[in-house]
Amino acid sequence: MVPEVEVKIAESSKKLAKSAAKAMVRLIQNAGTHRFDVALSGGSTPSSLFSRLARKHKESIDWQRVHFWWGDERCVSPESSESNYKMAFESFLSELEIPEEHIHRIKGEANPEEEAVRYGNEIREHLNSREEWPVFDLILLGLGEDGHTASIFPDRMDLLNSDQICAVAVHPQSGQKRITLTGKVINNANTIYFLVSGEGKAERISEIMNNDEKAFTLPAYHVLPVSGKLTWFLDKDASEMI
Ligand code: 6PG
Numbered sequence: 001m002v003p004e005v006e007v008k009i010a011e012s013s014k015k016l017a018k019s020a021a022k023a024m025v026r027l028i029q030n031a032g033t034h035r036f037d038v039a040l041s042g043g044s045t046p047s048s049l050f051s052r053l054a055r056k057h058k059e060s061i062d063w064q065r066v067h068f069w070w071g072d073e074r075c076v077s078p079e080s081s082e083s084n085y086k087m088a089f090e091s092f093l094s095e096l097e098i099p100e101e102h103i104h105r106i107k108g109e110a111n112p113e114e115e116a117v118r119y120g121n122e123i124r125e126h127l128n129s130r131e132e133w134p135v136f137d138l139i140l141l142g143l144g145e146d147g148h149t150a151s152i153f154p155d156r157m158d159l160l161n162s163d164q165i166c167a168v169a170v171h172p173q174s175g176q177k178r179i180t181l182t183g184k185v186i187n188n189a190n191t192i193y194f195l196v197s198g199e200g201k202a203e204r205i206s207e208i209m210n211n212d213e214k215a216f217t218l219p220a221y222h223v224l225p226v227s228g229k230l231t232w233f234l235d236k237d238a239s240e241m242i
Contacts, residue, residue: 004229007209009239013197016235017048020195023231024053025060027138027191037127039069039181041140041150042084045195047091049140054095063096069123071139071186072151072169073106075177082176083108112168112177119179120165131226133188134165141186143196147204147218150186151178159183160222183222190228194220199237206241 008023010016028036040046068088076082078089085105093103104122107115127134141149151169152159159167160183169178186192196205207215209232215221224230 003225003227005224005232006229007232007234007239009234009236011236013045013048013235013237016195016197016233017052020049020193020233021052021057023193023233024049024138025057028061028066031065031137033065035067036065036137037067037069038138039071039136039140039189040084040088041071041142041195042073042087043142043144045142045197046140047087049195050088050091054092058096063098064102066098067102067104067126068093068098069104069136070106071141072178072180073108075108075112075179077109078105078107080108106166106179108179112179116164116166116168116179123165123185130188133184136185136189138191138193139181139186139189141192141194141220141223143194143201143204143220145200145204146172147207147215147220149194149220149223151180152183152219154217154219157217157219157222160219183219186223187226188228189225192223192225192228192230194223194230194232194234196232196238197235199240201238202241205232205234205238209242 010019073084074082078085106119123134153172155172156169162182165185167182169180208221
């Protein structure tokens with residue numbers, strides 16, 4: 001099956017969040033009564049999507065069917081302002097009364113190498129597989145100004161073809177340790193949403209959308225679901241150089 005790629009450009013980051021929230025809710029509704037496994041992204045961009053889901057879509061779907069995972073996490077405690085879990089929990093999960101056992105957080109406070117193995121095993125235990133790789137129903141991703149996604153940075157392109165589900169990475173500037181999903185499990189998802197906002201991302205977006213030579217050195221360029229659908233949700237500023 002040829003992967004499907006769609007680009008949606010919104011007038012503003014607020015409208016980007018509105019469009020992505022609507023699409024996500026429709027996707028979960030269309031999944032029928034089945035369990036739905038979604039991996040959340042971190043950083044700042046998804047926070048307006050998350051708060052919109054809590055404010056506008058609390059009743060739209062049976063959130064009890066949804067299991068929440070993370071595409072990556074910073075190796076910090078869940079109380080830290082750097083924690084992707086904390087951001088998602090405070091901006092929407094706590095509002096939706098999700099059963100604790102449906103929130104599969106990456107333990108950023110644990111030993112990174114051991115946690116990468118543990119989280120990979122938890123994913124394998126819970127998710128269906130295709131071609132021996134776990135299948136997420138939806139993975140949310142962001143884009144760094146250096147072209148990284150999840151915590152796959154340009155100096156670790158090998159993680160795109162890792163045979164592990166999760167790996168330990170290091171932020172090239174801050175040196176902060178991260179735990180991240182790797183390329184094959186990301187590209188095995190049924191649906192992937194990139195949420196990208198702001199002029200700081202415009203050059204990378206232009207390189208990726210125009211298949212520039214430079215794009216090959218960007219981890220985000222290599223995100224293409226093997227048999228699923230990829231949607232780029234961009235705001236006007238991020239798309240201004242396409
Ligand atoms: C993280 C992310 C990372 C993020 C990009 C974009 O933990 O930081 O998962 O991949 O999506 O760095 O971050 P912003 O949305 O803050 O620009």
